[in-house]
Amino acid sequence: MKIVVLGAGSWGTALAIGAASNAPARHRVTLWARDAAQAASLQAQRVNARYLPGIALPDSLGVRAGPVGAAVAGQDLVIIATPMSGLRDLLSQLKTCATPVTWLCKGFEAARAQSFGLLAHEVRAQVAPDLIAGALSGPSFAMEVARGQPTALVAASEHASVRDALVEAFHSSALRVYVNEDVTGVEVGGAVKNVLAIATGLCDGLGLGLNARAALITRGLAEMTRLGVALGARPDTFMGLSGLGDLVLTATGDLSRNRRVGLLLAQGRTLKQAVDSLGHVAEGVYCARTVVQRAALLGVDMPIAQGVVALLDGQLKPDAAVAALMGREPTHEQL
């Protein structure tokens, strides 16, 4: 296959490396960067020093910049590898594209005038309704994928052609790709786990213990499921890779940028200090408020996500947020 990956951050670069080098397929892959200087540096050094240090780009991996239209021409699959903040712009440039398109971003878009924050497929419905598209998600740290360590992903789309293209593109000796038609469920899992990982990072940074972390993950899964079902998702999706799987990975794995934000806040850093020190996107910081707003509009209770928002907004200190969660009325465990 001919595959173009739009966005040369850590995840786009890792997946481009995987598709170009994993047996058996070894596809013809091009990594597109919006910045011509970054593309030139990738080409010259054959390593993405800022986003994926120490990992060589395979010789067969092409690198380019320039107009998006030229980059996607003649390709069999287009992968959008930007954060949520870049999705709308790229989708609008791709709206007449006949090739299957897939986004990797996990979050809700920031609220815009006259619209609350949207999931990726909702953005697509607004700006590129005719696109044949879907999402690729699941528990996957870029560095592990770039090193060829075994990873399982979920290809989610209502279009069989997109699901099939993603399996053909990425299913390999190192990547196992499952398919799912529940795009809403897969996207809600990928977005909400980032918010919950901030909470578990904070919990661990404060030394609250393993019992507390297990409770946060389990009750966080309940919150995620409630919101997803209210948005039309299937409940069983949240027991899969893009739900429970990605929540466990991100909430407990120190490679997670979202978890690191929580750990840094627990050390007394400000949110700005925490975000600046990452140098990479931590989507949970940007979508936590939207998660809570959309839950409120639907009458869905999300106390952990609300606590994260109160912390990020500086309305609560960590100990007060913990006290607020522990002080809630006793309730039934059912979702």
Ligand SMILES: NC(=O)c1ccc[n+]([C@@H]2O[C@H](COP(=O)([O-])OP(=O)(O)OC[C@H]3O[C@@H](n4cnc5c(N)ncnc54)[C@H](O)[C@@H]3O)[C@@H](O)[C@H]2O)c1
């Ligand atoms: N890194 C991971 O392990 C990982 C794994 C799975 C999913 N994701 C998700 O993938 C998305 C991208 O994450 P990342 O880790 O690659 O981020 P990153 O911070 O490492 O890199 C983001 C890249 O996108 C580029 N970019 C930003 N806005 C753009 C725009 N408008 N047009 C073109 N390029 C733009 C940046 O220049 C940068 O190269 C996020 O939503 C993240 O949640 C990341």
Ligand SMILES: O=P(O)(O)OC[C@H](O)CO
């Ligand atoms: O580093 P994070 O927190 O953005 O998480 C990366 C991936 O989404 C894990 O699946």
